[in-house]
Amino acid sequence: MxxxxxxxxxxxxxxxxxxxxxxxxxxxxxxxxxxxxxxxxxxxxxxxxxxxxxxxxxxxxxxxxxxxxxxxxxxxxxxxxxxxxxxxxxxxxxxxxxxxxxxxxxxxxxxxxxxxxxFGGSADQGVWMEQCAGCGNCVLHLTGGLCPVARCAKSLMNGPCGGSVNGRCEIHPDVECIWQSIHDRLGRIGNAEAMNTIAPIRDWSTAGHGGPRKSLRDDLTI
Amino acid sequence: MTFTPDIQAFCCHYTSQQTIAEGKEGLKEDGLPANVTFNRVVCTGKLQVSTLLKAFEEGADGIYVVGCPADKCHNVKGSQRAAKRVDAIKKALAELAVEPERIEMFHLERGFHPEFVEAAQLMNKRITDLGPCPFKGEAK
Structure with a gap:
């Protein structure tokens, strides 16, 4: 939401x-x-x-x-x-x-x-956490369902960076390193080798850098 | 000119037993200031922020809430919720540049004890010192 x-x-x-x-x-x-x-x-x-x-x-x-x-x-x-x-x-x-x-x-x-x-979800009563950046080009199928665009401070596509310590982000100890979590999760679901794939340079044109975005569904328009 | 503040107290069923048992006269003898008006609620956890704000809109100079001890609320977390709401109003008052101490939360044991009257005396003294609530300025 x-x-x-x-x-x-x-x-x-x-x-x-x-x-x-x-x-x-x-x-x-x-x-x-x-x-x-x-x-x-x-x-x-x-x-x-x-x-x-x-x-x-x-x-x-x-x-x-x-x-x-x-x-x-x-x-x-x-x-x-x-x-x-x-x-x-x-x-x-x-x-x-x-x-x-x-x-x-x-x-x-x-x-x-x-x-x-x-865009976030309720982590606890009275606490909401960002989970999605609405970037228009979802990579969650490659990252175990955890979003590096929204949840990595640097929006890295190939993480973690050198600042990750004990699973925490260098920007603040309260923030989890999402790339550490992605790595751990891919291992748990038997897909650890996915971490060896280098993501290509990302095309950010879907992320609002080309002006207001529009979604059109021909089957719904009258 | 002497200023007598309008103080509205919101007390739960349990902490306000003394008000019912002794009545207004009895409480007066105990030293309760006459300008404190009691509003009894089933549980302070039922008190909404808007209810407390409305009391300010209706002319209260100060407001306080009396609920059970935080770890001994009859309804488990009712007085904790009330304390959170009082804190939220303190923050809102500060944002409006009004003294946050015009509203306060007290956690008191149920039954008869001097602290119940002392809370009223403390608020009466505090609000008298602060003077009339800035919301009561004449609206143009």
């Missing part, structure tokens, strides 16, 4: 400081699961924005809403329910949701309430 973290409150309050009425809009997708922008976080942020404005001696009205998804045109239409009731939208969705609303509501101010951080 997409992992996000709430922006600092002064930044959010600063965005809406001229507004009188705002729609604080959550998303029931990824940001609900990572507790950054679901229904509960919308309620909390709306309250904190009101308090932040009160601290400045201003009053702001908030409408709280949460859509099934903010990354889907059909669900974004749900904001019609509050049409004309707000000056600006504070979206608690990931950057995709903010962009979608901006695209589909060209005359509405839309502000992001979260920083979209990475």
């Amino acid at each position: 997409i992992i996000a973290d709430r922006k600092p409150l002064d930044e959010i309050v600063g965005m809406v400081s001229d507004a009188k009425k705002i729609l604080v809009l959550g998303c029931r997708g990824c940001v609900t699961v990572c507790s950054a922008g679901g229904e509960r976080e919308v309620e909390i942020l709306a309250s904190l924005i009101r308090l932040g404005m009160l601290k400045q001696g201003k009053k702001i009205e908030t409408i709280e809403g949460t859509l099934v998804r903010q990354c889907d045109k059909e669900y974004i239409d749900g904001i019609d329910e509050w049409e004309g009731q707000y000056d600006a939208i504070v979206s608690m969705a990931c950057g995709v949701g903010v962009n979608f609303i901006a695209n589909l509501r060209p005359s509405t101010n839309v502000y992001p309430a979260v920083n979209t951080s990475f």
Whole structure:
């Protein structure tokens, strides 16, 4: 899922400081699961924005809403329910949701309430770890299902580097050396010899270096 | 002008037994400040961040939560969860440049003991010293 973290409150309050009425809009997708922008976080942020404005001696009205998804045109239409009731939208969705609303509501101010951080999973309660970089050219079949692009600090295709010590990355002892883990795992699944294959120079053109990427499924388009 | 803070206390069913048994008058005799209002909840683990923030929106100058000792909560981890939420609000208050000590968590034994009233006295003294909550400035 997409992992996000709430922006600092002064930044959010600063965005809406001229507004009188705002729609604080959550998303029931990824940001609900990572507790950054679901229904509960919308309620909390709306309250904190009101308090932040009160601290400045201003009053702001908030409408709280949460859509099934903010990354889907059909669900974004749900904001019609509050049409004309707000000056600006504070979206608690990931950057995709903010962009979608901006695209589909060209005359509405839309502000992001979260920083979209990475693609990750829940490692423990309240802890999310990056697992995928969305590079567009998956090599997980060669690396035992563990991603060197997202999880190696240097995104090495032929690791580990010389900085790996006792299975830990040189950037921080808390970070596992994913290449050590790849090596160990390939051994366990009887494919250790795969480590002898030198990966060629990688083509990063699928990784967003050629502008916005697009996925088209002819069988689904009408 | 003397400032009497509005202090909202959120206590769980177990730690607030004294409030029920003694009543307002009894607690007053024990030294409980009259400006402390008790809000009883089944377990502090049920308290949502938004509930505590709402108390600030409604004019509280200070808030405190009284739950069971962290390792002896009737509902196992309820008071630990409450403490985490109080910490989250402290951080949010700091982000808004408001004194984080306007909210506090206390872990107290259930039943009758002086610490229950002492928590209220401590908060009353602390918030009186801090003065009115900055959220109470007149909104334009």
